[in-house]
Amino acid sequence: MFKLSVGPIIGHTTTNHTRIFLRGNLKKNNPAFAGIRYRRAGDTDWSNSLFTALTPLRDMSNVIALNNLSSDTQYEYQAGWFTTGSATHSQETLKELPLQWPTEIYRFRTTSSQATTPRSYMVGSCRYLRMTLGIPSLPSKGDKIYSAVYRLAQKSSPPASAFIMTGDQVYVDDMNIVAPDREYKDILSKYRAAFSQPHIQELMASLPTYMILDDHEIEDNWPAKANNDTTLYRNAITAYEIYQASHSPVHELTPDGQPDRTLKHYWYQFSQGDLEWFVTDSRTRRNLSADDRRILDTEQEHSLLEWLINSPARVKFVVTSVMLYPDSKSQDNDAWKGFPEQRLRILETIRHNKIKNVVFITGDVHGSLTCRLRHSQDPDFEVHTLVSSPLCNSAWLPYAKASTFILDRPLMQTPTGDYHLQLTSAVVSQDNFAHMIVGTEQIQVDYYDPNGKVLQSAHIPLHNNLS
Known part of the structure; x- marks a missing residue:
């Protein structure tokens, strides 16, 4: 996988949800995808990877939402992009690819569920x-x-x-x-x-x-x-x-x-x-x-x-x-x-x-x-x-x-x-x-x-x- 050309950008974030913008690049018109995997800070195991297609229509970018998160919790994630020989991949077939994730680990925190907290x-x-x-x-x-x-x-x-x-x-x-x-x-x-x-x-x-x-x-x-x-x-x-x-x-x-x-x-x-x-x-x-x-x-x-x-x-x-x-x-x-x-x-x-x-x-x-x-x-x-x-x-x-x-x-x-x-x-x-x-x-x-x-x-x- 390659390092993102723009991003990741953490967008709208709630107690249990966040949205992450990712951009790759156009490479010989090959089908391109971006991916994310994440975990709670301190955990050793990564989540199942999530992928999204990148096309010139959106300048080789897309947004992936992470759901069912815990409130007021710091998460770590990795993100990158890659090309394949086929545009017909599904989430399941993409997970089977032998991907090497970029080494950088990013962090974000979900919001607190306590109504009156400063x-x-x-x-x-x-x-x-x-x-x-x-x-x-x-x-x-x-x-x-x-x-x-x-x-x-x-x-x-x-x-x-x-x-x-x-x-x-x-x-x-x-x-x-x-x-x-x-x-x-x-x-x-x-x-x-x-x-x-x-x-x-x-x-x-x-x-x-x-x-x-x-x-x-x-x-x-x-x-x-x-x-x-x-x-x-x-x-x-x-x-x-x-x-x-x-x-x-x-x-x-x-x-x-x-x-x-x-x-x-x-x-x-x-x-x-x-x-x-x-x-x-x-x-x-x-x-x-x-x-x-x-x-x-x-x-x-x-x-x-x-x-x-x-x-x-x-x-x-x-x-x-x-x-x-x-x-x-x-x-x-x-x-x-x-x-x-x-x-x-x-x-x-x-x-x-x-x-x-x-x-x-x-x-x-x-x-x-x-x-x-x-x-x-x-x-x-x-x-x-x-x-x-x-x-x-x-x-x-x-x-x-x-x-x-x-x-x-x-x-x-x-x-x-x-x-x-x-x-x-x-x-x-x-x-x-x-x-x-x-x-x-x-x-x-x-x-x-x-x-x-x-x-x-x-x-x-x-x-x-x-x-």
């Missing part, structure tokens, strides 16, 4: 990896921060449950002014390069990753500047589905326990104990028409509001790749500032239903901060946002500063009162990532630089009485 998460967005003639330029710069994320995840107490990646994991348009990529093969090449650098590969092989796209997975400020380039969109979104959506909860499981390839939308939900996440697609479902301007489509908004109202979760995290608040002073209207009616509907739903412990997780702006939102006539209303961006900035792009945002007047004014915001941290204006520890009384947020040094800390209070 949990921690790594959060980040906007990793710029410049490509020149198809080759990464200074790849170590774009990969360095993942080493710090990995080291912290390994020693985190409580153990890190996931890495939440809120957008711009890949810059399809990194050379947009000079030579924008729009061909499928070029976009796939960027994903392979971005996800196969040594530090991000080490991290994603062990820590469950949850991803959602933003504009640079397609084009800067898409769709406002789309120019009806359907070829670019089709190619970019197909690559996104292969490398980011494939191992996410958006794919339901078939009766045999493997991910169904049917894909209705990109937004999804997942839960861990008494914490729940709603990861929105705030990019591809936009409506820019003047009579019904919205950043989330009708179905997604309805699902989000229904979840906010009815979910019994103690803490509800809403991921949006662009900022809900504070608003930027810029005039591009790419974030929620440009969709005030829908933003107000969401905030008013939270306020009228007295929903507590709602935290918006976001990135995009190349600056990090925490911020609290309150209402002038409703002392019970309070929501928070945590912004983490960028993992690696481009030399061409500025960092956000406090002066970037509108902080001296209400976010929104309504007949029943005004929404006022207040920064609860300084604005980090350098490459960084966030470590979030969710306890019983508060969320501790620590921002780290690419060397693993703490830049600043903040705390988000939690309300224990949810009645």
